[in-house]
Amino acid sequence: MAETVTHADDAPDADLTPPPRRGRRTALIAAAVAVVAAVAVSGALELGGGGNERPGAPPRAGSVVPVTRATLTERTTVEGRWGYGTELPLPVKATGTVTWLPEQGAIVARGEELLRVDDRPVTLMYGTLPMYRPLGLTPPEDSGNPADDGSGGEQETPEKPERNRDGTSPNPSGSPAPHGAGTRRDTGSSPLPREMRGMDVMQFETNLAALGYTGFTVDERFTTSTARAVERWQKSLGIAPTGTVGVGDVIYSAGRVRIGQPGTRLGSTVGENTLTYTGTARKVTVDASAPDASWAVRGAKVTVELPDGTPVPGEVASIGKQATTAEGGGGGDGSGRPATVPVTITVEDQKSVGQLESGPVTVEYVGREVKDVLAVPVAALVALAEGGHGLETEAGEFVAVRTGLFADGDVEVSGPAVREGMRVRIPE
Incomplete structure (x- = not known):
């Protein structure tokens, strides 16, 4: 602890001279008041918020406060903007003329219309995989090969029995035909449509089932059962029940969307920025x-x-x-x-x-934080004549301290003479 020396020139008039210890404290505080005020203002204004808030009003001059063990948190504020985020263009793949648009700010959920092109609805579904191809049953290639039933094998059909000229059967006894007879490879009948497979099929079927159209298994196979469910869905939309989903009939998003500023007008041709959207959460x-x-x-x-x-x-x-x-x-x-x-x-x-x-907002975040440290109100600091900062004990003695983090009107202090529970005075 450094001893503070006062000079005769600093002493007050004789008739107003207080006891010697009090005089030393008054002179010291008078010499340091500007520095202490600057430290207090800096600590109070530069940093805000703290993990260890002291209840009540700031300590009054002349009062005595304890040195406490606390967590100090430095908080900083920055300016921000409140809103729905950046508007992004919807990936509209339908081609034609825009015949209906929703109002700006409208919320669109799964199964609802985003817009209409050539008076045909473009529907929102949930998913991450974009619509990149039509979905439906596809006919096999007409190559003259045996019909493909979707399993990859050949399809056999019963062969018509041979007849005599008079119309009688050549095998009237009804005995079994020789091995290999009675069937033939049917290369002339109409082939069955092939099932489409893929993760995009499963994504669409998941949405279809969520909308209440069932009767099929949700998997990666677009079957005849899926096609029948698609037809029921298309009837509900008021369009022809083809059982096939066009590449421009559906747009996928992660969830509900909020319609942004339209990039076109009714009667215009669909373009890249026909309609914009954001999420629904501010x-x-x-x-x-x-x-x-x-x-x-x-x-x-x-x-x-x-x-x-x-x-x-x-x-x-x-x-x-x-x-x-x-x-x-x-x-x-x-x-x-x-x-x-x-x-x-x-x-x-x-x-x-x-x-x-929408509007401007302020964001407060934690900058630095120190835990389990000794702390006092910033107002308790005094500037020592020999330099640095100190605290005045309840008995009127001064002890030197090192300062750390300032937060919420408190300051971290340390030093060999500082201990938890020690009572210090707020300078007058």
Whole structure:
């Protein structure tokens, strides 16, 4: 512990001189008040939030507080945007004229119409595999080969019995025909259609069954039973029951979609940006400074403060892979604006945010955290004349301390003379 020396010039008038120990404390505080105020303001304003909140109002000047063991958490805020995220174009593969479009903001679920092309509905289904080919039963190739029944083998049909000129049977006794007789390879009959197979078949059949059209096995085989279910589904849509699903009849997404800004008008030809969509869950997008984006880790917990001041819990869902610079700035051009990376934050409890669809929000995240450290209110720090910071004990003695993390109006302190439970005074 360093002894603090006061000079005669610093002493107050004789008639106002307090006891010697009190005078030394007053002189020390007067000399250090500017530094202490700067430290207190810096600690209070630069950092917010903490894992060990002290109840009640800040300690009053002259009061005595204990040194406590706590967890201090540094929290930082960044600005974000509340909304449904970036609008993406729907992969419309139907060709023709747009005859109906949904309203912007409409929610479309499985089995519902996304739009109509040539007055034919384009339906939403759930899945990750895009629609890349028509689905249905396909006829075998007309190559003169034996008919393919879908199993890969040849199909045999009964041979018509031979007759005598008078119409009688050459084998009137009805005895069995010789081995190999009585059947023949049928190469002239109509071949059976072949089953289509693939994961896209299973994906479509899963949706068909979820919509209530059953009577088939959900697997990778498009069978005649599947075709009959497709016909029932097509009748419900008001289109011809062909049993075949066209490549432009269905669009897949991971779930329900929210319709965005249309890229065309009724009567126009279908194009790449005919219709856009987003997910149905509102989220936060933050353009985080690339040098300071270490907090943006998938799964990290954050707090989102809505425009009305309501805090709601959020979670980092994704981080962009590529940093971008603001137009005319950043990237070492001398503008002082660093490159940013997009960070998407989800809010699980969508009801907690009410009806707000868009607007600016503030995101608070944990920067640093120290656990099981000694801490005091920032206001308890005093600047020692010989340099550094110290604490004044309840008995009026000063002890030197090292400061660590500032958070929530508290500061981490350490030193050989500091111990948990020690009571220190808030300078007047």
